[in-house]
Amino acid sequence: MKKVGILGGMGPLATVDLFEKIVLVTDAKKDQDHIPLIINNIPQITDRTQAILHKGKSPYPTLVTEAKKLQDMGAEILAIACNTSYYYYDDLKKELDIPILHMQKIVAKKLTHCSYKMPAILATKGALEVGLYQKSLKEEGLQYLEPKEDQKDIIQDLIYQAIKGKNFHYPQEKIEEVFLDLKGQGADCFILGCTELPLAKKIFHWKETCIDPTLEMAKEIVIQAGGSLDGKMETL
Numbered sequence: 001m002k003k004v005g006i007l008g009g010m011g012p013l014a015t016v017d018l019f020e021k022i023v024l025v026t027d028a029k030k031d032q033d034h035i036p037l038i039i040n041n042i043p044q045i046t047d048r049t050q051a052i053l054h055k056g057k058s059p060y061p062t063l064v065t066e067a068k069k070l071q072d073m074g075a076e077i078l079a080i081a082c083n084t085s086y087y088y089y090d091d092l093k094k095e096l097d098i099p100i101l102h103m104q105k106i107v108a109k110k111l112t113h114c115s116y117k118m119p120a121i122l123a124t125k126g127a128l129e130v131g132l133y134q135k136s137l138k139e140e141g142l143q144y145l146e147p148k149e150d151q152k153d154i155i156q157d158l159i160y161q162a163i164k165g166k167n168f169h170y171p172q173e174k175i176e177e178v179f180l181d182l183k184g185q186g187a188d189c190f191i192l193g194c195t196e197l198p199l200a201k202k203i204f205h206w207k208e209t210c211i212d213p214t215l216e217m218a219k220e221i222v223i224q225a226g227g228s229l230d231g232k233m234e235t236l
Helices: 012-025 048-054 060-072 084-095 103-111 125-130 132-139 149-164 173-184 197-204 213-225
Strands: 004-008 037-041 077-080 119-122 189-192
Touching (some): 004 012, 004 060, 004 213, 012 037, 012 149, 012 197, 012 213, 037 060, 048 125, 125 132, 125 149, 149 197, 189 197, 189 213, 197 213
Parallel strands (some): 004 037, 119 189
Protein backbone atom coordinates (compact mmCIF):
# COMPACT_ATOMS: atom_id res chain seq x y z
CA MET A 1 0.00 0.00 0.00
CA LYS A 2 1.07 3.59 -0.60
CA LYS A 3 2.04 5.79 2.32
CA VAL A 4 -0.20 8.85 2.77
CA GLY A 5 0.90 12.15 4.28
CA ILE A 6 -1.69 14.26 6.09
CA LEU A 7 -0.99 17.96 6.53
CA GLY A 8 -3.04 18.90 9.57
CA GLY A 9 -3.39 21.08 12.61
CA MET A 10 -5.95 23.35 10.93
CA GLY A 11 -7.41 22.66 13.44
CA PRO A 12 -6.15 19.75 15.52
CA LEU A 13 -9.57 18.23 16.24
CA ALA A 14 -10.33 18.19 12.53
CA THR A 15 -7.08 16.30 11.93
CA VAL A 16 -8.02 13.75 14.58
CA ASP A 17 -11.42 13.40 12.90
CA LEU A 18 -9.84 12.61 9.52
CA PHE A 19 -7.46 10.08 11.07
CA GLU A 20 -10.28 8.35 12.91
CA LYS A 21 -12.45 8.17 9.79
CA ILE A 22 -9.61 6.68 7.73
CA VAL A 23 -9.25 3.92 10.32
CA LEU A 24 -12.99 3.32 10.58
CA VAL A 25 -13.70 3.10 6.84
CA THR A 26 -10.80 0.75 6.14
CA ASP A 27 -11.70 -2.91 5.73
CA ALA A 28 -9.19 -4.30 8.19
CA LYS A 29 -9.08 -7.45 10.29
CA LYS A 30 -5.68 -6.71 11.81
CA ASP A 31 -3.28 -3.78 12.28
CA GLN A 32 -1.35 -4.63 9.15
CA ASP A 33 -4.44 -4.13 6.94
CA HIS A 34 -4.58 -0.40 7.69
CA ILE A 35 -3.21 2.46 5.58
CA PRO A 36 0.30 3.71 6.46
CA LEU A 37 -0.02 7.37 7.42
CA ILE A 38 2.33 10.19 8.35
CA ILE A 39 0.48 13.00 10.15
CA ASN A 40 2.10 16.42 10.35
CA ASN A 41 -0.03 18.37 12.84
CA ILE A 42 1.00 22.05 12.71
CA PRO A 43 -1.54 24.26 14.55
CA GLN A 44 0.78 27.27 14.18
CA ILE A 45 0.01 27.58 10.45
CA THR A 46 -1.36 31.09 9.91
CA ASP A 47 -5.17 31.38 9.75
CA ARG A 48 -6.31 30.81 6.17
CA THR A 49 -9.46 32.95 6.26
CA GLN A 50 -7.60 35.92 7.74
CA ALA A 51 -5.06 35.69 4.94
CA ILE A 52 -7.70 35.45 2.22
CA LEU A 53 -10.16 38.08 3.44
CA HIS A 54 -7.97 40.55 5.29
CA LYS A 55 -4.60 40.25 3.52
CA GLY A 56 -3.05 38.79 6.66
CA LYS A 57 0.17 36.83 6.75
CA SER A 58 0.00 34.06 4.17
CA PRO A 59 0.05 30.45 5.36
CA TYR A 60 1.43 29.35 2.00
CA PRO A 61 5.17 29.28 2.85
CA THR A 62 4.49 27.08 5.88
CA LEU A 63 2.12 24.84 3.91
CA VAL A 64 4.88 24.27 1.35
CA THR A 65 7.55 23.61 3.98
CA GLU A 66 5.44 21.17 5.98
CA ALA A 67 4.12 19.38 2.88
CA LYS A 68 7.69 18.88 1.66
CA LYS A 69 8.59 17.38 5.02
CA LEU A 70 5.88 14.77 4.50
CA GLN A 71 7.17 14.07 1.00
CA ASP A 72 10.74 13.74 2.31
CA MET A 73 9.51 11.30 4.97
CA GLY A 74 8.19 9.00 2.26
CA ALA A 75 4.62 10.11 1.68
CA GLU A 76 3.46 9.09 -1.79
CA ILE A 77 0.11 10.92 -1.62
CA LEU A 78 -0.78 14.11 0.25
CA ALA A 79 -4.09 15.02 1.88
CA ILE A 80 -4.76 18.34 3.59
CA ALA A 81 -7.09 18.28 6.60
CA CYS A 82 -8.44 21.78 5.99
CA ASN A 83 -10.93 22.90 3.35
CA THR A 84 -9.87 26.54 3.17
CA SER A 85 -6.22 25.58 2.53
CA TYR A 86 -7.26 24.30 -0.89
CA TYR A 87 -7.19 27.91 -2.01
CA TYR A 88 -3.45 27.27 -2.37
CA TYR A 89 -3.86 23.90 -4.11
CA ASP A 90 -2.70 24.87 -7.61
CA ASP A 91 0.47 26.55 -6.36
CA LEU A 92 1.20 23.84 -3.82
CA LYS A 93 1.03 20.98 -6.29
CA LYS A 94 3.70 22.69 -8.41
CA GLU A 95 6.06 22.48 -5.43
CA LEU A 96 5.65 18.74 -4.84
CA ASP A 97 6.45 15.56 -6.71
CA ILE A 98 3.52 13.66 -5.22
CA PRO A 99 -0.21 14.04 -5.96
CA ILE A 100 -2.49 16.03 -3.65
CA LEU A 101 -6.03 14.79 -3.15
CA HIS A 102 -8.55 17.55 -3.84
CA MET A 103 -11.30 17.60 -1.22
CA GLN A 104 -13.79 19.79 -3.10
CA LYS A 105 -13.51 17.78 -6.32
CA ILE A 106 -14.01 14.55 -4.37
CA VAL A 107 -17.23 15.91 -2.85
CA ALA A 108 -18.52 17.27 -6.14
CA LYS A 109 -17.93 13.90 -7.81
CA LYS A 110 -19.82 12.16 -5.02
CA LEU A 111 -22.80 14.45 -5.51
CA THR A 112 -23.04 13.45 -9.17
CA HIS A 113 -23.89 9.94 -7.92
CA CYS A 114 -26.41 11.06 -5.28
CA SER A 115 -30.09 11.89 -5.47
CA TYR A 116 -29.56 15.33 -3.92
CA LYS A 117 -30.32 18.16 -6.32
CA MET A 118 -29.63 21.33 -4.31
CA PRO A 119 -26.79 21.22 -1.78
CA ALA A 120 -26.16 24.24 0.39
CA ILE A 121 -22.54 25.08 1.13
CA LEU A 122 -21.51 25.74 4.74
CA ALA A 123 -17.89 26.85 5.05
CA THR A 124 -15.56 29.54 6.35
CA LYS A 125 -16.04 33.01 4.95
CA GLY A 126 -12.67 32.63 3.22
CA ALA A 127 -13.64 29.43 1.45
CA LEU A 128 -16.98 30.90 0.40
CA GLU A 129 -15.39 34.14 -0.79
CA VAL A 130 -12.99 32.39 -3.18
CA GLY A 131 -15.57 29.83 -4.29
CA LEU A 132 -13.76 26.61 -3.44
CA TYR A 133 -16.86 24.42 -3.49
CA GLN A 134 -18.69 26.59 -5.99
CA LYS A 135 -16.01 26.00 -8.63
CA SER A 136 -15.92 22.24 -8.15
CA LEU A 137 -19.71 21.94 -8.19
CA LYS A 138 -19.94 24.04 -11.35
CA GLU A 139 -17.36 21.82 -13.03
CA GLU A 140 -19.72 18.89 -12.47
CA GLY A 141 -22.73 20.87 -13.69
CA LEU A 142 -24.32 20.94 -10.24
CA GLN A 143 -26.52 23.61 -8.70
CA TYR A 144 -26.03 24.84 -5.15
CA LEU A 145 -27.06 27.42 -2.57
CA GLU A 146 -24.83 29.72 -0.53
CA PRO A 147 -25.57 31.32 2.85
CA LYS A 148 -26.48 34.99 3.05
CA GLU A 149 -23.90 37.42 4.41
CA ASP A 150 -25.27 37.41 7.96
CA GLN A 151 -25.50 33.62 7.84
CA LYS A 152 -21.83 33.41 6.86
CA ASP A 153 -21.04 35.25 10.09
CA ILE A 154 -23.09 32.73 12.08
CA ILE A 155 -21.27 29.79 10.48
CA GLN A 156 -17.88 31.43 10.96
CA ASP A 157 -18.55 32.12 14.63
CA LEU A 158 -19.64 28.54 15.22
CA ILE A 159 -16.49 27.17 13.57
CA TYR A 160 -14.14 29.39 15.55
CA GLN A 161 -15.89 29.65 18.89
CA ALA A 162 -17.57 26.25 19.26
CA ILE A 163 -15.03 23.87 17.71
CA LYS A 164 -11.69 25.66 17.47
CA GLY A 165 -12.47 27.31 20.80
CA LYS A 166 -13.70 24.02 22.33
CA ASN A 167 -16.95 25.53 23.60
CA PHE A 168 -19.12 22.45 23.35
CA HIS A 169 -22.07 24.19 24.98
CA TYR A 170 -22.24 26.75 22.20
CA PRO A 171 -25.88 27.79 21.55
CA GLN A 172 -27.43 26.32 18.42
CA GLU A 173 -30.43 28.54 17.79
CA LYS A 174 -28.78 30.70 15.14
CA ILE A 175 -27.35 27.83 13.10
CA GLU A 176 -30.71 26.09 13.27
CA GLU A 177 -32.25 29.21 11.72
CA VAL A 178 -29.65 29.03 8.94
CA PHE A 179 -30.60 25.42 8.22
CA LEU A 180 -34.29 26.31 8.19
CA ASP A 181 -33.83 29.27 5.85
CA LEU A 182 -31.70 27.34 3.36
CA LYS A 183 -34.16 24.45 3.36
CA GLY A 184 -36.89 26.99 2.65
CA GLN A 185 -34.90 28.02 -0.43
CA GLY A 186 -34.79 24.42 -1.62
CA ALA A 187 -31.68 22.94 -0.02
CA ASP A 188 -31.97 19.15 0.27
CA CYS A 189 -28.56 18.58 1.87
CA PHE A 190 -25.71 20.56 3.42
CA ILE A 191 -22.04 20.36 2.46
CA LEU A 192 -20.04 20.64 5.68
CA GLY A 193 -17.31 22.54 3.85
CA CYS A 194 -15.04 23.25 6.80
CA THR A 195 -13.32 20.36 8.56
CA GLU A 196 -14.66 21.64 11.89
CA LEU A 197 -18.28 21.31 10.76
CA PRO A 198 -18.52 17.48 10.74
CA LEU A 199 -17.36 17.70 14.35
CA ALA A 200 -20.07 20.26 15.07
CA LYS A 201 -22.66 17.92 13.56
CA LYS A 202 -21.53 15.14 15.87
CA ILE A 203 -21.12 17.24 19.01
CA PHE A 204 -24.37 19.18 18.65
CA HIS A 205 -26.40 16.29 17.21
CA TRP A 206 -27.51 18.03 14.04
CA LYS A 207 -30.32 16.08 12.36
CA GLU A 208 -29.92 17.66 8.92
CA THR A 209 -28.92 15.65 5.86
CA CYS A 210 -25.24 16.46 5.40
CA ILE A 211 -22.36 15.64 3.09
CA ASP A 212 -19.20 15.13 5.15
CA PRO A 213 -16.10 16.06 3.10
CA THR A 214 -13.81 14.64 5.78
CA LEU A 215 -15.48 11.25 5.40
CA GLU A 216 -15.32 11.43 1.61
CA MET A 217 -11.62 12.36 1.82
CA ALA A 218 -11.01 9.44 4.20
CA LYS A 219 -12.59 7.01 1.74
CA GLU A 220 -10.59 8.41 -1.16
CA ILE A 221 -7.37 8.12 0.86
CA VAL A 222 -8.05 4.44 1.47
CA ILE A 223 -8.81 3.80 -2.19
CA GLN A 224 -5.83 5.75 -3.54
CA ALA A 225 -3.47 4.11 -1.05
CA GLY A 226 -4.53 0.67 -2.25
CA GLY A 227 -6.67 -0.35 0.70
CA SER A 228 -10.24 -1.64 0.77
CA LEU A 229 -13.33 0.08 2.12
CA ASP A 230 -15.43 -1.42 4.85
CA GLY A 231 -18.92 -1.29 3.36
CA LYS A 232 -20.53 -1.40 6.79
CA MET A 233 -18.75 1.80 7.87
CA GLU A 234 -18.94 3.99 4.76
CA THR A 235 -21.65 6.24 6.18
CA LEU A 236 -20.53 6.16 9.85
